[in-house]
Structure formats: structure tokens, C-alpha cells
Amino acid sequence: MGVSTVTAGRIRKGQIKGQLGEDCITEMEQFAYLGLSKTYNIDYQTPDSAATATAYLCGVKAQLGTIGVDGRAKRGDCLSSSDAHVDSILDWAQKRGKKVGIITTARITHASPSAAYAHVPERDWESFDGQNFNASHLAQGCRDIAHQLVVRTPPIDLLLGGGRRYFYPVTTFDVEYPSIRGSRIDNRSLIDEFWKGKYIWNMTQMNEFELGTSQPLLGLFEPSHMRYESDRSQSGDDEPSLSRMTEFAIEHFLKFDQGFFLLIEGGRIDHAHHDTKPRNALDEFVEFDNAVGQAKRVLQAKGVLDDSLIVVTADHSHVFAFGAYSSRGSNILGFGSLENKNVSDIDHLPVNIITYGNGRNSNSSRNATYLYSINMNSTDYLAPAALPMNAETHGGEDVPVLSGYLLCSFAQRQWQLLLHLKLIQIQFAHRTESQVKNMKVSSKIVFFCDLVMQFRGALANDDELDQLTLTALMNIIWSISFHDDYVDELKSNAKFLITIKSLVNDDGEAWVEQYVPKHMSLVKKAATGILWNLDEDNPARAIRVVEPLPTVVVQTNRPSTATVKNKRMRVMVSYSHADTDFCHQLVDALEKENLFDLWVDFAYCHTEDLWEEIGQAIEKSDVILFLMTKDYQDSKSCRQEVMYTKDSLKKRFIPVYVKRDFVASGWLGVRIVGPQYIRFGKKPFEPTVKDLVKLIFEDKSEKSSKTKDSKVSITVSPVEIKSDENDKPNQELPKDDHEDSNQFNHKITPVPVPNSKSIKTWNSKDIADWFDTNKIRRELKEIYDFQCGTELLLYGRCLEPDWQSEYLDIREQFSKRYSATLYRTEFVRFVTAINQLEQLQTKPVSRTCTIL
Ligand SMILES: [Zn+2]
Incomplete structure (x- = not known):
């Protein structure tokens, strides 16, 4: 839902009411705050809903097609996702004791809703259907989205949408449409087996549900997506509209006095656009806006509107355009008005107001008979598209974010904070990427130090956001201070050092603790860590810096x-x-x-x-x-x-x-x-x-x-216990492995060093050059993640006495990660080069070294 959909949808809404349309005021535009959100994915300029939903619900940018996982997860690759799970705003709310729910007109397992609860590297893994998701994915530890939904603990309190066939085996026929079967080949009936709450499948049952009942509610109203609103309202089907579901959910949650988080998705605006069906797309928008209005009215009626935060936004836009100098009040679905200036000055035929940049109808006829014969108000009407695509694509531009009723009560400050956190996370990543990235090392460090000093006062004032920012900045600097290359830069900044020392002694942060995310430490602890890393007088550190080569x-x-x-x-x-x-x-x-x-x-x-x-x-x-x-x-x-x-x-x-x-x-x-x-x-x-x-x-x-x-x-120690490992060196070597395993002890081929810099000051780039010069596989650099020359030297020393067992370990890691073999000769080349490196670094000292 990009800006063009919001505007065209507003006109459609006004025209349904018999107005001209352009001056209609939608529910969403009555909010006090308006912004724009960047929608790109880590790997795509124009995004998809899986990765964008992960961004706005979980706070991290992700790769296209992935859900509830961070950027490490590669699309369709189960193993790459297993360590990459991220929590969503729904998780955070639930942990804080709020009721949580999801409403959508799409399948409940579709990309947007599932980013609130599932973790998969492939959005099409909605069900164990044997085609998209199969037994090999299961064996690697992944689960399909429907499965993740029903086994989640604690369960989501309210779920309303479509997609019930994803929960039933192929042997089961749908309760409403006898010709449609379930999609699962694992023979599981997930709702019967796992769902611990009530299950319903039509509006009558929903209306009978007693509001305020504590058992969770799962309502799946169609085998796949719910029907388009224009079809639903005409068919008299026993299926709720989006606004009715919204009203029901909020009234239900308000029966509990504990606050709630509710995700409401008008999921089918997107589908209609993909089909280039403007009537459906705009009617879906109108119903979505009605749902926003319904939410406001219910909250207002219960006296809690001022204590609620409503945010309206979209995951991405579409290549949907409208224009054509149509005059005021022209049917938004039709042609520009038929005055002369509104027909094409090339073929002198009327011009459609709505067009798509690409889509199915790229060969749309341009003759008067055809143009005047089509019913552009019909849900079947396809708008013309400039370029041929089976399904119209998403658009890449920013989408609007609208919000209002920002809150004053203490309880709601936490919500505001969460929203800010998400925005700052994305803004910060962007800022880092576009501005900091191109700075020189010293300017980068100065930049972060300056920021720390700017936020130094945060512990004394009452702004949670500032305190979190300071916490994050201190953790960044702490990370930087581990690297010898940057220590001098940090130490040369006297003002910064004074700030850090004062933070070590500051006791004003205890209460921030609850907001500190995993893997971040409190300000005081980070300050202590930074100081230790920078302290020249620290005898331990002095040893580290000037140590001679060990015997x-x-x-x-x-x-x-x-x-x-x-x-x-x-x-x-x-x-x-x-x-x-x-x-x-x-x-x-x-x-x-x-x-x-x-x-x-x-x-x-x-x-x-x-x-x-x-x-x-x-x-x-x-x-x-x-x-x-x-x-x-x-x-x-x-x-x-x-x-x-x-x-x-x-x-x-x-x-x-x-x-x-x-x-x-x-x-x-x-x-x-x-x-x-x-x-x-x-x-x-x-x-x-x-x-x-x-x-x-x-x-x-x-x-x-x-x-x-x-x-x-x-x-x-010369012999490893490895009580659990059965590795026996030399037993399972690849066939072409003919090298004498002791060769490197006897013969060292001189290898060039890429530049004259002291190896201890090498950075990641120097190390990469060294890998290339010595023809060592780059993957090894990735596996070891060497960041500085000191690490390389240190590793060389550790490696020397026992490189063979290291080779076996690394070979295993290598084949897991790259599905390829790391040959012994290649590893020997690496060991040889690293050994040579040390000799170049310092004059050799006498050493005793035996391999038993
Ligand atoms: Zn889409």
C-alpha cells in the first residue's frame, strides 16, 4: 500500500459515499503524525513482505523471502537460519503480560502475519506440503509455519484469518468446500493435535464466542485467503469483514485489564494489485481504512483511545499509478474525463486513470469499440500495464507511516519506547551504512566518541530512549577497544576518557537494566571493560602488547x-x-x-x-x-x-x-x-x-x-583427550591427499608478504591480500574471521604443534558450510604461510617443539 494507493483509495471511499472523492477524509489520515519508511531488503532494492514484515515487527532488516530471522539466514536454507531467530513485537508484548492477537484477510501463515510468530528462511514453507517444505527441511531442524503457530508456547490469544487447509492432511476434506483437501503430507491434523484453545471457522461461531473468555481463539474462515471484501459483501457468506474482526478482537481484549498488542492486516490489497484489479485493490483499501476507524471507535467508546497507540503502515508499495488529467470527481476506476484535452494526443482515445508499470494486461487493446465496451467498475477488469509480467510486482519507493494518540501514561511510555527502538534501529543501521561507512577509521572512532559524550547526561535525565542509545554506544566502543589498532585513537581522546571514567563510577543506571537487549551490557560494565582495554598501566595488558615470542x-x-x-x-x-x-x-x-x-x-x-x-x-x-x-x-x-x-x-x-x-x-x-x-x-x-x-x-x-x-x-598438551571424538588423523583423508603430513616441518617455501606494514597492524583487508598472495582459500579467512594481524600471528603459534587435528576440525566445518572439501594440501599451504609469517615478523627464537 504505497502513497498512490492511499490517495486513490481515499477517492474511491468518497465516491462510494456519493461524494466527488478527492476531498474525502480517511480514518488513517486523521492521525497526528506522518512519516515515510524505507522498505528495501538487505539483498533487494524492491522488497517482499516476508523481509519487510520482519523489519517492522522484529526490528531487523532481512533477506528477501525470509521470516523472523536476521540477515544471516539465506532464503530456503534451513541450516543458515537456525541461529538467526529474532523476537517480534508480539513476543515482547507477551513477555510483558499483554494479550496478543493477529487478524488478517490473508492466510494466517502468510508472510506478514507469520513474521510475528514464526522463524523460517522461506516464506513458502507454510505447510508440510512435500513440495515447498519437505522431510529434508524437517531433518535439518526446521518446522513449517502452521506447525510453529500451533505449538507456540504460550499460544497467541487470538488469531483470525484464512488458510485452514495448511493445518489439515491431504486426506481430509474442507469443512465448507467438500472438493478442497488439506495440504499436509505428514498426515497431521494440527488443530486437533496441538491447538489448546477454541477453534472456529465461520462468523456465526465467532459471534457466539463469549468475549473475555480466557482460552485462546483460532478462527480460520477460508481454506486459503479470505474473500475479497467486494465478493464477500455481495455473496452473503458467513465470513466476517476485516472491520468486524477488528471490533470483535478489541472488545474481547478490553475485557482483560492488562493491555494488548494486535496486528491487523488488510492482506489482500497486495493480492489485487498483483492481479492488476483496481476495483478489488481499492475496495480492500476502503475496508482496511474502515477497520482503522472501527478500532478508534471501540477504543473511544471504552474511554481508552488516549491511552492507546495506533500505527498504520504498509510493508511495501506496488507499481500502481493514477493520473491522466482526470477532472474533479472522475470515477477513479474509469477514464480521464472525455473532454478533448483528456484523450490521448497520439491516438485520440480515452486514457485510463489507473495503470500499472507492469502486469498481465500489457497488450491492452487501444480501439474505441473495445475501450467503450469494458466495465471498469467490475472486479474482473484488469487495468493496462506497461510491461508484461504474469504478476504485477511490488514497488520500491517508501511507504507512509501514520500514527497518533501518542501517549502520556507511564504504562504506555513503554510502547512508545518500543516503537522508537525499532525506528532507531533501522535508522541507525542506515546511518551507519551511508555515512559512517565512508569515513576514515579515526573519524569513525571520533564520531562514536562524540556521540557517547553527547549522551553522557542520559543517566541523569528521564529519557529512556537516550539511556538506551548511550547503552548501545558504550557497547559499540567496548567492541572497538578490543582491537589493538584502535586503542591509540581512543586513548588520545582525553575528554572521552574522562567521560568513560566518570561512567565507571556512575550508579544511576540500575533501572535501565530491564531494557538492555541480549548481548549488550549495562553502561557501567561496558565503561569498566573499555577502561581495562585501554589501560596502559594495567600490567596484564602491558604483557600482552610487548610480549616476546613464547617458548x-x-x-x-x-x-x-x-x-x-x-x-x-x-x-x-x-x-x-x-x-x-x-x-x-x-x-x-x-x-x-x-x-x-x-x-x-x-x-x-x-x-x-x-x-x-x-x-x-x-x-x-x-x-x-x-x-x-x-x-x-x-x-x-x-x-x-x-x-x-x-x-x-x-x-x-x-x-x-x-x-x-x-x-x-x-x-x-x-x-x-x-x-x-x-x-x-x-x-x-x-x-x-x-x-x-x-x-x-x-x-x-x-x-x-x-x-x-x-x-x-x-x-x-600434545595429546587431546577428545573423549567424544573418534577422529583418527590420516584415516579418512581424500584420495588425492598424498602429501607427507610432516612436510611442512622440514621445508618451508618462502612466501611473499603483501605490504611492508608491521603484521600486528594488519587489518582485515591486509589479511585478505595475504590470503590471495599465498593462494590460500578465502573461505578459510571467513571461517576464522581474522580481523587483525595479531590474531593471525597468535593463531599461527597455537596451530603449530597440532595442526593435523585442527585440519580435521576445519575440514568438517568447511564441508558443512560450503559443501566442498578442504584438501590437506590446501591446509598445509595455509599452515606453511602462517609459519613463514611469524618468522618475518620477528627473528626466530629458539624453541622446543615436538609433535607426539
Ligand atoms: Zn505481494
Whole structure:
């Protein structure tokens, strides 16, 4: 519904009432605020409803055809979507105890409504129909949209629309049309099996439903989309109009005194446009506007209109145009008026007011007999189109956003905030993309620092939006401060540093906590993290920056307890707070063993000097367990803990995979290469804990004889336990793999380095050049996500003693991700080059390195 539809629809509405039309005032244009929304998708200039609904309901831009998932999900690719699920405004409302509902004249599983509750990389996966969605998708862990709808917990309180055949097996005939069957081939009758509320399929049943009944209501009034309003109103079918459903839903929700979120979609304006049927399109618009009016009237009658937020908008536009110098009051569906100046000055025939840029009727005849014979008021009439397309396409221009009745009450401030959040998210992404992207690095950092200073006062004033903005900005800077390349830039900004220090000591933010999204931290915590990353005087950091190349101390696999009899070992657990439950479970099990002292930060949220305390705990510990999950990898606090443990203090650590399938990548993947690890989820819990305990004691004597100043030693265990993995190097190699696996130890081919920059200052682009120069597969760069030269060097060091098992891991990741084989020769080339790199960086130091 673009602007041209709103204007033509307004004229149609006025003309239905017998007016001229142009000066009619629609319900939606009586709102106080009007704006425009950009509709493009991540990958398409002209969007589709799946990705746009994801944008306006979930707050993230997405790829065309994908629903309820972020930009990582590729269309039709189940695996790419499994980690990409995003919550919608409906989820947020439900979590806050509001009633939630969806009304649409399309199928309830169609793209727009489903973005409020489903997560799929393909909008056509509405049902398990065997064609669009099939058993292979199921096996990969995806579910069809209808299935997701009925099993959702808690259920959506009210759902009214079409599409019931998607919930029934092909063996079942429709309740209203005996010739139509269900569409599912999994033989499931979803409503009978899963739906926990009431189910209805006609208006009579809807009218009989007792308003205020707490059980959820699902009403599916047609096998597919509901009927066009002009057909419905003429047929006398037992099917509600959009405005009747709106009235029903709001009256129902107002019986509960808890507030509500309701999505109302006039879903068929779009369908009529695709068919180039202007009569249907405009009548659908009129009914949609009637529904807006009905909503206002019901809220007004109950005295809650001023306490409600109504937003009217569209997902996208269409290539629908109207004009032709028609005179005032011309039938909007017809020709420009028949005065001379309103016929074509080329063929002197009348000109249609409504046309489409493309569509079915591109060969529309231009002769007087035909033109005067057609009934342009008919629902069958197809408007002429300039270019041939079976279905008219969406339009790419902005769509209107209309809103009013912005609120004053405290409860409603939250709603306003949510709306602002969504807008700012999209605006911010856009701003970052179009303005910040082209800036130089230093200007970018100055830009963000300036913004932090501008919003510094947010904690003291009462503006939630400003406080959220500050929180987000602090998290951005914290991320930047992890990279050595940018540290100097940040440190040189004295005013900024003062601001950060003052934020470390600011206590005014406690109440903002509830609004901080996942993977963001509170201002104070971020400020502490930034300061630590920038602090030259921090001894740990100084070690990290100036450290010489380490001597690799290779140990035997023989546990020794001789020197530690009198001292209990200290073990720290580093975990993401999303995994608190698992952490408790593990700590309970380890405490039962009573073999060592455990330090875990369960008081996380209440600790004042959080980093100080964690830093000290790491320093005092003999071994640190990293409980690795996706959340762990996404957490900046965990990243700081890992860096402090490994990069700065060279402490011994044990990577512990919490889940069966997680594969560490990026900064985490680089740092955990080498030592033995434990994976939960493959064997039962208890034996895995035993393995972990055994591993903790494995080289205890070596560790306990070290002090924290022994900065040039790292421990690389020669044999991995991998109790759960059966990988046997060399056994399952591809046929063409004829390289001597030790070759790289003996012979190193000199490889060029792309520029004279110090490797430590390399950025992502330099690394890419280095990959190209050395003919190393670019996919490896993607997998490792190297961002700076230091990471590359560090990885090289970790890799050297045990590159073969790394090769097997990476080969597996590689084939999962790219469905291709990473040959050993290719990996050897990479290892060789990275080894060479280190020698170029620093003069070789003597080292002991043995591969057992
Ligand atoms: Zn469409």
C-alpha cells in the first residue's frame, strides 16, 4: 500500500459515499503524525513482505523471502537460519503480560502475519506440503509455519484469518468446500493435535464466542485467503469483514485489564494489485481504512483511545499509478474525463486513470469499440500495464507511516519506547551504512566518541530512549577497544576518557537494566571493560602488547601430583549468564568431587567492581574453564575473560563445550586451538564430568610450579583427550591427499608478504591480500574471521604443534558450510604461510617443539 494507493483509495471511499472523492477524509489520515519508511531488503532494492514484515515487527532488516530471522539466514536454507531467530513485537508484548492477537484477510501463515510468530528462511514453507517444505527441511531442524503457530508456547490469544487447509492432511476434506483437501503430507491434523484453545471457522461461531473468555481463539474462515471484501459483501457468506474482526478482537481484549498488542492486516490489497484489479485493490483499501476507524471507535467508546497507540503502515508499495488529467470527481476506476484535452494526443482515445508499470494486461487493446465496451467498475477488469509480467510486482519507493494518540501514561511510555527502538534501529543501521561507512577509521572512532559524550547526561535525565542509545554506544566502543589498532585513537581522546571514567563510577543506571537487549551490557560494565582495554598501566595488558615470542613447552601426558600435595588447586569457571543453569549443574557436580577450590561469579549482577574481582580470580586460579556456547562467544565480558586468561596471563585453560553441536569460531576459535577440550552432550553428563576432572589434574604439577610472571611459557598438551571424538588423523583423508603430513616441518617455501606494514597492524583487508598472495582459500579467512594481524600471528603459534587435528576440525566445518572439501594440501599451504609469517615478523627464537 504505497502513497498512490492511499490517495486513490481515499477517492474511491468518497465516491462510494456519493461524494466527488478527492476531498474525502480517511480514518488513517486523521492521525497526528506522518512519516515515510524505507522498505528495501538487505539483498533487494524492491522488497517482499516476508523481509519487510520482519523489519517492522522484529526490528531487523532481512533477506528477501525470509521470516523472523536476521540477515544471516539465506532464503530456503534451513541450516543458515537456525541461529538467526529474532523476537517480534508480539513476543515482547507477551513477555510483558499483554494479550496478543493477529487478524488478517490473508492466510494466517502468510508472510506478514507469520513474521510475528514464526522463524523460517522461506516464506513458502507454510505447510508440510512435500513440495515447498519437505522431510529434508524437517531433518535439518526446521518446522513449517502452521506447525510453529500451533505449538507456540504460550499460544497467541487470538488469531483470525484464512488458510485452514495448511493445518489439515491431504486426506481430509474442507469443512465448507467438500472438493478442497488439506495440504499436509505428514498426515497431521494440527488443530486437533496441538491447538489448546477454541477453534472456529465461520462468523456465526465467532459471534457466539463469549468475549473475555480466557482460552485462546483460532478462527480460520477460508481454506486459503479470505474473500475479497467486494465478493464477500455481495455473496452473503458467513465470513466476517476485516472491520468486524477488528471490533470483535478489541472488545474481547478490553475485557482483560492488562493491555494488548494486535496486528491487523488488510492482506489482500497486495493480492489485487498483483492481479492488476483496481476495483478489488481499492475496495480492500476502503475496508482496511474502515477497520482503522472501527478500532478508534471501540477504543473511544471504552474511554481508552488516549491511552492507546495506533500505527498504520504498509510493508511495501506496488507499481500502481493514477493520473491522466482526470477532472474533479472522475470515477477513479474509469477514464480521464472525455473532454478533448483528456484523450490521448497520439491516438485520440480515452486514457485510463489507473495503470500499472507492469502486469498481465500489457497488450491492452487501444480501439474505441473495445475501450467503450469494458466495465471498469467490475472486479474482473484488469487495468493496462506497461510491461508484461504474469504478476504485477511490488514497488520500491517508501511507504507512509501514520500514527497518533501518542501517549502520556507511564504504562504506555513503554510502547512508545518500543516503537522508537525499532525506528532507531533501522535508522541507525542506515546511518551507519551511508555515512559512517565512508569515513576514515579515526573519524569513525571520533564520531562514536562524540556521540557517547553527547549522551553522557542520559543517566541523569528521564529519557529512556537516550539511556538506551548511550547503552548501545558504550557497547559499540567496548567492541572497538578490543582491537589493538584502535586503542591509540581512543586513548588520545582525553575528554572521552574522562567521560568513560566518570561512567565507571556512575550508579544511576540500575533501572535501565530491564531494557538492555541480549548481548549488550549495562553502561557501567561496558565503561569498566573499555577502561581495562585501554589501560596502559594495567600490567596484564602491558604483557600482552610487548610480549616476546613464547617458548612452546611441550609436556608429556603423564600426570604428576608430587609437588602439589599440600596445596589445593584453584579452578575458575568462566561462563555466559545465558548458561547459568548449566553452570550451576556443573559446579554442583564438581563440588561433590571436593578435589579443588572453585571460583564462580554467581553474584554477577550485584557485584560493584565486577571486572576487578573477575580479573583477580583469573590471576589466582590454576586453571580456567571456559564454558563455551554461542552466547559465550557473543559476550564481550567473556571475551575479555578469555583474553586476560590466555593472551595476557598465559594461564592454563580448558575449553568446555556445553552443547553437542557448537563450534567456536572468530576470536574464540582462534584462542582455544591447542589444549585438550571437553564436550558435553555426546556422552552422559556424569562420565563427561569425570573426564573433565581428570583433565583438570592432567598437568597440575607443571602449572602449579609456574608463577603468573612466567609470561613466556604456554602449555600445549600434545595429546587431546577428545573423549567424544573418534577422529583418527590420516584415516579418512581424500584420495588425492598424498602429501607427507610432516612436510611442512622440514621445508618451508618462502612466501611473499603483501605490504611492508608491521603484521600486528594488519587489518582485515591486509589479511585478505595475504590470503590471495599465498593462494590460500578465502573461505578459510571467513571461517576464522581474522580481523587483525595479531590474531593471525597468535593463531599461527597455537596451530603449530597440532595442526593435523585442527585440519580435521576445519575440514568438517568447511564441508558443512560450503559443501566442498578442504584438501590437506590446501591446509598445509595455509599452515606453511602462517609459519613463514611469524618468522618475518620477528627473528626466530629458539624453541622446543615436538609433535607426539
Ligand atoms: Zn505481494
